[in-house]
Amino acid sequence: MSDRRIWGLLAEFDSPEALIHAARATSVEGYVCFDAYSPSPLEGLSEVVRLRRPWMPRIVLLSGLAGGTSGFVLQWWISAAAYPLDVGGRPLFSWPAFIPVTFELTILCAAFGAVIGMLMLNGLPAPYHPVFNVPQFRSATSNGFFLAIESNDKQFRLEETLRFLESLNPLEINRIAP
Amino acid sequence: MPVLRQLDPLERPSVIGENVRYDDVNLRIAGIVTAPTPKGWLIGFGVAFLFVMLFMAAVTYLFARGIGIWGVNVPVAWGFAIVNFVWWIGIGHAGTLISAILLLLHQEWRTSINRFTEAMTLFAVACAGVFPILHLGRPWFFYWLFPYPSEMQIWPQFRSPLMWDVFAVSTYGTVSLLFWYVGLIPDFATMRDLARTRGKQMLWGVLALGWRGSAHHWKQYQMAYLLLAGLATPLVVSVHSIVSLDFSVGIVPGWHSTIFPPYFVAGAIFSGFAMVVTLILPIRHFYHLEDFITIRHLDNMAKILLVTGLIVGYGYLMETFIAWYSGNIFERFMVLNRILGPYWWVWALVVICNVMTPQVFWSKRMRVNLPVLFAASLAINVGMWVERYMIVVVSLHRDFMPGAWGMYSGTIWDWSTLLGTFGLFLALLFLFIRGVPMLSMAELRELVPSPRKERK
Structure with missing residues (x-):
């Protein structure tokens, strides 16, 4: 069962390499509804994050x-x-x-x-998005590297997913309010 | 060849300073926008704005009195307005070349100057676009050029290069604006997230359109950016080709020539790069951007000046050769009149500024010598304006019938309008470097070593 009280979990990593590694691990673990956020495009992410609408x-x-x-x-x-x-x-x-x-x-x-x-x-313009609720997410456009797993993923279970994210050695994990 | 490398200590300097860290990109480039307004900026903008006022005065008087206040008359019915139009639009071409063609060619060094040169393109096109409209005589009817169902049941003549020009220039301006804005979206998001006050967050937020930098965003974004570059590449070649057809479709000697499209495109890139150098050297100095706009950039731009200068020189040579080879007495007279006629000094200036000046760039030492580079770029800017003067005015003033010959010179209103567009161009540039990040932060981050955040 997915958890509806939160939109998802947001983990911050210390470097682009750590983010790419984490995104790969998340994909291997079987999560589908997740996304990586970085100030600049990262080459290594393109194989992990499938292009949803290649039109x-x-x-x-x-x-x-x-x-x-x-x-x-x-x-x-x-x-x-x-x-x-x-x-x-x-x-x-x-x-x-x-x-x-x-x-x-x-x-x-x-x-x-x-x-x-x-x-x-890209669903823009979108003035509101749940990830903006996390104050730390501000750095995603300057020097922060984030991974968000959404709660509507079939495999999302708060405790388990939290434990999984912790195993990836992030700087910090935050809950994203919907 | 290690021996050569030792001899030349400047061999391939890096495209970005060695000590630039990831955070420096944000701090130093966004910092220019968030810092208090420097005094030098106020003075510079003030001076530019005075010239904007001169422009307004000249245009107002023109609207009140008509184009009789200009120097144009038969036989020289195209004067400053067309010279200025071709000159300004040519300057824009370097910006698109840097942002689109060099992107497709994987030229990394374009990254730190593309935003700035795209802005230069936009403002140059704005300055260019003013002139054909002012030259219409009844500028308030400029919209007759567009195909719209009018109550007069009249439609535009699509077989005329002047119509093609309307579409080429308006498309060019629009696509340049789109390209520029798309490039700015991630940087607007950075500005939004660095902003401290609510008002600024709202302002940047609206411009950033909710950009989050997600991997999905970036993928679509890169695809769109690449496609835009691919579209802008043939566009930029088409624009000055069509501008040249304004002339070469006519039968005037000195205009009616098949070499015009490539010769105009090369000339446009030549003059545009000269303008980039003229603008970037002072900005690099005053804003301390030596780490981002390195010697490598200046060296490369000087090389492009040399190459395009040689193509332009080849164009001059071929025009002269064909005038002799064609056996056409009007063509032959046109060339002799250009060199020996009353406007001999125009031709001399063209050769000195556009053919001889860039030859200094064969020497590496000259290419990286900033005063030489700056002086040469100024000379080329002047030379390219004078070249268009030669093409427009000198060809027209003595064409077929000696009875219809005449002389031309710009009036004070011609000069005021030209100087006024300098003001307009510079004022817009001042607003740009104050208002938005003038180098692309998102792209520069890809050039610096990747960061590692400290654990708390």
């Missing part, structure tokens, strides 16, 4: 294609259908001249896709 490349590709296509179609429609200008009998659908704007709109929409996609997949 970023698709989002960027689709938004880029959407931008480019709509830009191209808009230029065709304007130049050939809505406002045809006969300039010495030159073709109305002069597609090579439409490529620069099509390209720019592809890039523009793909870039928005990357930024908005990154924020959405």
Whole structure:
């Protein structure tokens, strides 16, 4: 049974290496709902923490294609259908001249896709999150290395998980209020 | 080659000072923002702001009287406004090169200067974007350039490079802003967590969007950042190419040339790096950032100045060669007029500043000599402005019919607007270095040895 009175347990480690080691151990122990927090991305964590929603490349590709296509179609429609200008009998659908704007709109929409996609997949903006309830967590963006095991993990049992975290030799363990 | 290494004590200095510890990154870079305002900053910002006022005055008078107050007239209908536009937008290109292309090429040294140069890009694009609008004559109708369903049932002409320019520059500005902001999110979170007062926590908190630095966040973040870099790379090449098409699609001798896109892109990066050097040397000095912006950075930037300077020189050479080789009498006259005509001094300045000056960087000793580097970067900034003057004004003033020839010079309002944008650019930069961490703390932490916290 998971424990609902707290959101989880937060352990602080003294170095990035200790955090990576702890995250590995947590994963081996069978926990799934856990996360590591560090001031900078840590290479060693990427194999331990599985990417939950690996959709970023698709989002960027689709938004880029959407931008480019709509830009191209808009230029065709304007130049050939809505406002045809006969300039010495030159073709109305002069597609090579439409490529620069099509390209720019592809890039523009793909870039928005990357930024908005990154924020959405990360659940941001999120002004409130339970981990912020632990005062020590402030250092997670400057020099602290934290591991949080969430209470909604199937394997989470307060006493056992606490004992497990202690075995990883952290600096400090805190309960996270929901 | 150990022998060579002994001879050269400056061989590959590190990208970050040796004694920088993990916490120094926070303390020293966030410290610039949290410390009380230095007196020098107030003076510098004050001076820049005076020039912003000059800009406002010049623009107000322009709106009241129209572009007749400028020096432009037939045959030179494009003058300072276009010269300034091309110059400013070119300066921006170095920022994107550093932040995007050098990221994709795994150039570690970009890390400590990318935030700053991205900000430079943004402000340079802002200064550039003003000029085409001011030059419209009826600037309040600038929105006619965008395709929107108007009651006049008129649509823009998408076959014109000037339309492409609108899309290129606005996309460039927007993507640069996105890239810059995404890079800032983790640092905003650091600022939020270092802040002591509620108001500051709220302010930084809103900007940080709730960033927690979780491993999941970082993964998505790195993916997005890499994709943005991949998108910005072709974008930056396209922007100055399209700017060059504004000229080369026209038939004026001196404009109608296929070498323009690569030649403009190289020139943009050349002038942009010169501006980075001009700005970074004083900032490095006044904010004591020698540990983060090392000799290695300056050396590398000088090398890029040399390479891009050589490409620009090749562009000049090819223009001259093609004028002779094409057998076109107008092209040939254009080149002779450039070198020997009434604007000979423009050409001379271009060659001295852009071709001869960077040659000093063949010498390692000169590349790491700060006064030389600074002086050369100033000369290149001037030279690149004058180069655009040569392309715009000198090509136009004597084109096909001798009966339609004329001379051009900027009026006091032209100069005031140019000086005013210097003020605008510098004032924005002053606000930036005071207001947000000017080096990327999140990225710098990856370069320093990993920390170990003391047990209590």
